[in-house]
Amino acid sequence: MSLQRRILILATAVVLLAAVAVTALVRASATEDRKNRTQADGPQVTRGPVSLDPAGGDPRIVFRNMAWGPHRDELATVPAAAPEGDRTASGVACLRFHAAAGTGICLRAEQGGVPDRYRAVVLDARLKEVSAHALAGIPTRARVSPGGRLAAWTVFVGGDSYAGTDFSTRTSVLDLSTGRLEASLEDYAILKDGKPYRSADVNFWGVTFTADERTFYATLRTAGRTHLVRGDLAARTVTTLHENVECPSLSPDGTRVAYKKRVPGLPAEAPWRLHVLDVASGTQTPLAEERSVDDQVVWTDDRTVVYSLPGDFGADLHSVPADGSGAPARLMASALAPAFLG
Template identity: 65%
Template sequence: RFHAAAGTGICLQAVHGALQDTYRAVVLDAHLRELRRFPVAGIPTRARVSPSGHLVAWTVFVSGDSYAGTDFSTRTAVVDTRTWAIDDNLENFRVIEDGRPYRAADINVWGVTFADDDRFYATLATGGRTHLVRGDLAARTLTTLHDNVECPSLSPDGTRVAYKKRVAGASSDAPWRLYVLDLRTMKESATAERRSVDDQALWADAGTLVYALPGDYGSDLWTVPADGRGTARTLMTSAVAPAYLG
């Protein structure tokens, strides 16, 4: 997994060993030179850099290897590249649901998308349900906003979130549709992509989403309008985890 913004990159890597693989998160500069590396506790799945390049986040599976079922556990970390301070498990943040503190032993957090150097959005799962949460790094809080949201991606203007939503009648291994939520009205709408999307979509611009689907050589990249109109189109074959650099 890879992402980059404002001269900072994050690359999640597997290190193949004779007996078992290990994994690491490598922070890169604008020339893809390594700045710092961190060991991670499991299989890489999501990575994001804040718009300023000051923060990087990643999620790994520490048990299980798929979001499709319920038998998995994740670990999500955020690193400040100015100080190299790390919050290595966002599950330690205080959760606020409907204005009240919420505690549970089964909380999982994954799929960070940054608004700025303090605020972010992510998925929080507990009790068999998923929620969109707004995170506050300074206050160390996660506040629930909307149900049935996984792997959110904030639009460039900060007003919408693209995400995968579990839909009724879908198969257990391909249960998602790609949706967009208006954060001002909390109204959600489906995109024109009818296939199951197991990815954290990326905004190519204010009106276009990019995401990966299985292809002949791993994954291919596709695009679809964010407003529900149009059709899905192939962007690139044999590719995954893109980043648009300004």
Template identity: 60%
Template sequence: MRNRTRVIILLVAVVLLGAVGTGAVLYAADRTARRDQAQPGGPSVVSGPVSLQVQSGGRQLLFRNMAWGPHRDEITTVAADHPDGPRTASGVQCLRFHAAAGTGICLQAQHSALEDTYRAVVLDDHLRELRSFPAAGIPTRSRVSPSGHLAAWTVFVSGDSYAGSDFSTRTSIVDVRDWNLRENLEDFAVVLDGRPYQAHDINIWGVTFADDTTFYATLASAGQTHLVRGDLTARTLTALHDNVECPSLSPDGTRVAYKKRVPGLPADAPWRLYVLDLATMTETATAEQRNIDDQALWSGDGTLVYALPGDYGADLWTVPADGSGRAEPVTKAAVAPAYLG
């Protein structure tokens, strides 16, 4: 009798534990489903075809969608003149993204039980994978050249913020015509103050392209940052101006927008958005007074678009490049923009 009672008690306990476990799973699934539904007032996002070709319907704005829901982190598209309109989601997830002339660069995370790894994926005009490359760390910047022939990306090899000095980056450029990969721009020869420069602490990040040979980027060494002009053929980096981070070249090639460290600001929020005239090396502060930790994008010769923290993680804002006007919102729940058309 005692054995029978014990068996009955054991069976009841197993049933109860199973019921509790099932209830916990269903509760967690319900919470996830609720979380993944679009928050009230958030942007409308639906699945659909997304192309990197210029559309007959007008200029397009593409970006990583940050709104909660089944399409979070996917590359989405909206009409550029209605950036708060319904979004079309591609199904392709990227942490960082940029596109030009039918070529896209998508920096992705690959999750596993042991660790997260990262890769840089070159996409065709229908966002299909053409080639991928292992990335040595956390994705942070990406750009495609105006021709669509070159793609660049930067990752944090150690550290995860530009605010301090305890970080290391790796920046690569690939030619999508022949898949020639410059895996680490730190291997290029550096000219600083008119002389060859070598140091063990050089970091390069934030490429922006002029054409298929010339690019600009940030070089950091000895606690200083510099705007450098790169030459892919000569494999050189020539310093042009100090205190420049995450440069972005204007469409006409005459100015660079960038983050500048301003004395007196907090150590964890030290940057303001500036524009440098490359002919005169004259700096102009934009009207944006908040801390900018992004590589701004030119939406035309006269305006800049960039990300700031928001309710969903990040929002896009715009400001005139000439120092006039004021900062205005573009759209919520978005980061890593690219304009087509």
């Protein structure tokens, strides 16, 4: 290799390294600027203790704080009776979060990585890290089982939106009592319309658990259609139950599933309406929320569901009755990924 060619290669490498360094610096600076900017009309947010202990006092909400300021993206808490009140921030940052029975799952970005890298971090009741697991893509859904034994998460491994058809997901389930990780539900045997089914285009997302710490529901997509499936962790099987169901969320009494459903005639970028399915009868009830909701809803109790919609500072939380009556109402501004505790 000639001296001139070696110099050219060295110069090119220097330029590329400089570009990477500048990109990282700009992104870090932008992130710091956003965190230090205070939201003038937002909630008061101060640092303090945050607990996931279900017996830790009055009912409360733990969520990702989206208000501008030094505590943006941190897990924060408010009393359930005063959701728009002052917030206590934990110092623990998450992109997606859920908790139950004193256990939390936090999907977060690794600091300083170019390109971005992500981890699923299991948290105890005091938000201390119990274990961590590398993620294969961008975090999008997270759930903990009612008894706190199981955690599930979904990431985008290709594409970045459920609205289109060119995305791919990976969904994992972790048994916290044994440490066993099911890295992908795509390894499970599928029973579709009563028959064994195999296809290279299978995707799963949006797990929700039953109280027996073994059974779950999730979305299965294949051949351009989505299905509600019931899964068995011990048998490593899933069975299709109902079509056109995405991001299911099981009611506390285990009888109904809230989900987003694609409605013909709506815009391609906003195609969903919230529905509730009675699992036993198969009856679907459209909810009073007429805006398109791209979220896995959370039940506050057996009567109400909560979900996110775009807001001035990223996302706001809204609620609506689960029986199709009433009207939607904003629950909290600048908040995402709630867990209702206590």
